[in-house]
Amino acid sequence: MHSLWQGKAPIYEALLKYKSMRVVPFDVPGHKQGRGNPELTEFLGEKCLSVDVNSMKPLDNLVHPVSVIKEAEELAADAFGAQHAFFMVNGTTAAVQAMIMSVCKQGDKIIMPRNVHRSAINALIISGAIPVYVNPGVNKQLGIPLGMSVAEVKKAIEENPDAKAIFVNNPTYYGICSDLKTITELAHRHNMYVLADEAHGTHFYFGVNMPVSAMAAGADMSAVSMHKTGGSLTQSSFLLKNGRLSTGHVRQTINLTQTTSGSYLLLSSLDISRRNLALDGKSIFKKVSSLAHYAREEINKIGGYYAFSTELINGDSVFDFDHTKLSVYTREIGLAGIEVYDILRDDYGIQIELGDIGNILAIISVGDRELALERLVSSLSEIKRLYMKDKAGMLDHEYINPDVVMTPQRAFYSDQHSVAITDSTGYVCGEFVMSYPPGIPILAPGERITEEIIDYITYSKAKGCFLTGTEDLSVQNIKIVEES
Structure with missing residues (x-):
């Protein structure tokens, strides 16, 4: 039942x-089931545009x-x-x-x-x-x-x-x-x-x-x-x-x-x-789990990479681990995660979810196939062979404890002016700085800017992370709160 x-x-x-x-249709949207926008209809298909409709009684x-x-x-x-x-x-x-x-x-x-x-x-x-x-x-x-x-x-x-x-x-x-x-x-x-x-x-x-x-x-x-x-x-x-x-x-x-x-x-x-x-989630995610398990084992055989999993579980701050996430630590081969991410995309035609300073993350889901994972594994193996270098001078942390000075709302709506990020030590930040993905802020409005954070931002930029959040699209400057 x-x-x-x-x-x-x-x-x-x-x-x-x-x-x-x-x-x-004499209602919105104005493309009228695709007839008004032939290029879009050709691109997305008539089936798609015919159901791009407005709310009405039969459709709730x-x-x-x-x-x-x-x-x-x-x-x-x-x-x-x-x-x-x-x-x-x-x-x-x-x-x-x-x-x-x-x-x-x-x-x-x-x-x-x-x-x-x-x-x-x-x-x-x-x-x-x-x-x-x-x-x-x-x-x-x-x-x-x-x-x-x-x-x-x-x-x-x-x-x-x-x-x-x-x-x-x-x-x-x-x-x-x-x-x-x-x-x-x-x-x-x-x-x-x-x-x-x-x-x-x-x-x-x-x-x-x-x-x-x-x-x-x-x-x-x-x-x-x-x-x-x-x-x-x-x-x-x-x-x-x-x-x-x-x-x-x-x-x-x-x-x-x-x-x-x-x-x-x-x-x-x-x-x-x-x-x-x-109806079918159990078998769908059973397949996802086995694909992730296969890829993790193969990547760990390469050496130099560490595809981490349930062995991190410590009963508290790592109470459990989602084994479908293929997270791989890359710093032992001398490359930041973001560098591996860029090489995978530019040289191997593989788009993964994210690369940060120390790790890459591939999302394994309902649409993945074994062949694609084999390609990912062999590409990582080749990247190690071609690009491996000494890991000296690499930054080694993703998380910096914030010093929260005022509420995010007060900081965001306060009077602000722009200074070069390199000159912002000690000021209170008025906007976000984050690497996207994952979209977790390095700095949020209302937090004190420190040397450590500026070093982290500079390093992330140099390694090729896509930084977002600042009003300045080139992420050279940062808005600081004018403290009275």
Whole structure:
């Protein structure tokens, strides 16, 4: 019975019905099922443009769902084990911001690790909430931030008993999970909400032998990037909700920033992908796991590279590890991750997810094939042979503890002026600096700029990282807060 129920895809089915009715459109979008834009229709296909439609009674309305979108939300909630699921078309960014803004208003504290995605700190700029950062542990060898240890979270709760919520990455970009269940129990005992950023954790809900998902751990809300590992179109996402929060209040918060013209291309891709994962997720992610395992073993045989995995688990700051993330430490061969990333793309025609100072990350998902992974492994082997050099002089850390001087909102909206980054030591930063991907800030508004941070930015630029966030697109200058 259950799988029959999950075999439905209400939005997709409504669109098929709409197409069969051969409706004459006198509504938006103005391309009128593609007829007004032949180049675009040729590029994307008539099938695609014919269902790029506006909300109407037979197709429901994302802002206020009462029929097919409502039914699709119920199916998604059931598939993810949540009380409610919201369809998000402004990316997981909008889901993260809606989570934070629905529980935190101006002046409210939220406990979070500093290695959050920029969308979480942006939510603080919009809402005026105050971050209480729990510094994640750091793996000194790999130079990567880990999860939050339970003791650190406990300490933050004791020092900030008035905090409204705890925000947790599940997993981090590198696949590292905190002890979400214990953190959730701890938070709930202190009457705090738990919000999970599961941008990289869709498969936790459907795979076997995966780290615990936020909904299973009892978290209050979770932002799930269905498009990253679940097969839906880029920018489509779910916001899942459990328990105490009012569904209507969360929807109103989402509607503060989410478009009123929800894309039916994105909505139907979520609907179809949810159906696929609910019916076949176990076998899909079993294949993903075995591909990742194969690639990891082969890369570790090359020597010089270290494709890390579950051996990092220490029961606390690395409570669990997402083995589908193919993270590879490259510094032993004398190359920064970003250098390997660039060589793979430019010389081998292989595009991986990210390269940073010490590591590369390849995302393995539902669409990968063994042949492609063999090509990645052989390319890494050849890169080692051709480019390996002495690792002297390499910078060895990804995470710098921030010195938070003022709230992100106050800093962002304060009077500022621009100085050269090289001359900015000691000032308070008024904007972001981050390497994208992963989009985790090196500096966020309201943080003190130090020599160590400037060295890190300079080194990242020299190695070829794509730095973003500053008003100055060349990232030579930085806006600093004019302190009175």
